[in-house]
Amino acid sequence: MRNKTAVVGVGYTAEQGTVPGRSALSFAMEATRNAIEDAGLKKSDIDGLLIQPVIGMQSYTVAAYLGFDNLRLLANEDVMGASGSALAHHAALAVTSGMANYVLCLYGTNGKSGRSGPAGPGSGGPGGPPRNTNSAYGLFGASAEYALAASRGMHVLGTGSDTWADIAVSQRKWANLNPRATFYQKKMSKEEYYAEPWIAEPLRRADCCLVSDGGRAYIVTTAERAKDLKHPPVYIAGMGQNHHTSDIAQNVHTTGPTGAQKSGEAALKMAGITLKEIDAVEIYDCFTYTVEITLQSYGFFKPGGGREFFKNGRTGPGGDGLPVNTSGGLLSEVYYMGFTPFTEGVMQLRGQCGERQLNDPHYILCSSNGGILQTHATTILTNDDSAMHIRE
């Protein structure tokens, strides 16, 4: 599957962040329109539609409003936060098999100003734990459940607020270079990080992702078809997934390795590269601790090594380490689940990231993580044509 498929269009919404008075569907439609235009395709070219559903939104409803009346592939696909990358995997399999030619992968939400946010465990809705008795004990939502994981992480790994401050501050600096980012004009120092209120100790507000309105879409097709389109193709070099236990109290993966490990190994193997070839990572950063434990699980550092890895802006703009979450990520750009990191990986490889553009990247690892470190999907993207040949 290495480089057999490519991402050929990315659709943003003109406004993102806090955009009251609009439905999730309207954002989804705007992102779709923009992705098709970005790819240089026509509406009638799209013959596959995969959506990550939010509360009240279904693939067939979205398809109807988009006026797609000849789809050959249509589905809701929900593995919570892992969907942003996982949808690309199924799209790639579909276009490779010939089941569809151009598959549009879509997310739209008005979770900030309205009601149509993610349907995962934090919502307490149908996607939540099978028998939720946690609220009786005052345990509410994903922030508190991730705080349980992070607290265990502090105990086992010896990291904590000082490491997470580095992560949050570096990502904020990336956001300060991204005009689309919610925190484009809002700087944050380490002192300001420590002054943030507790959401659930040990997580402060600055450790937690945004909640946003808006949408994001991308289109997957075969490498052959991608060659004739508007932008240089960004190939899918490797894919992998790994999913496990569904309940925070039973989860034995909270201090790693998470699903990032096995999904990362699978993706690297398919791509025929090692971590050394990775120029940047776009990581699902629902919480700062998620960034630490995900990169640790991929093998970028040994358990507890996050303390050095993220230190003093090494992963931020101009840092001497690996660039991490160059859009500002879910913490500081916008929260569109795994679509935020995935589409940033594509745009960096197309060289369209303005002030935050990396210097000639060739391989970017994008990951999506869902639930409380439960589901994981990894995609390695490349703009390197020569990687059509096996690199060992």
Next chain:
Amino acid sequence: MTQDARPRGPMPPGVVAAPQQQGYAKPLPAIDDENKPFWEYAKKHELRMQKCPQCATIFYPPSSLCPNCHSWEKAEWVKLSGKGTVYSFIVARRATNPAFAKEVPYVVAIIETQEGGRLISNIVNCKPEDVKIGMPVEVVFDDVTEDITLPKFKPA
């Protein structure tokens, strides 16, 4: 974040919230056919979990199927010692739900029972700053309404 304070989604099919009783405003556990015995034993001040007759795994949350070996044999509800350790914990310093406003700061923990099963609970009779991971704890029963008793844990 603010997401937590949003109206909750609908209950899954077959699950009913225990009736709210006067004077107790906090959420009560959602009771269904499978977890009903857990709460009935709790009311009798017994901490019980299911034990797989095939592989002897103590499992929680309650289920019709052993998650370890997929045995479909009816699991026995075995009485636990009530002793365990703190696997992880958080300190809630703001009330996501207004019913907890008088409780903050309070501690929510994952308790690893001596027998192996894990559950979410509160640490009581202990200042939040004194709670440590690995700390030995034992069960206490909080009769919050006539029908519902919440197993909670205190330092052992």
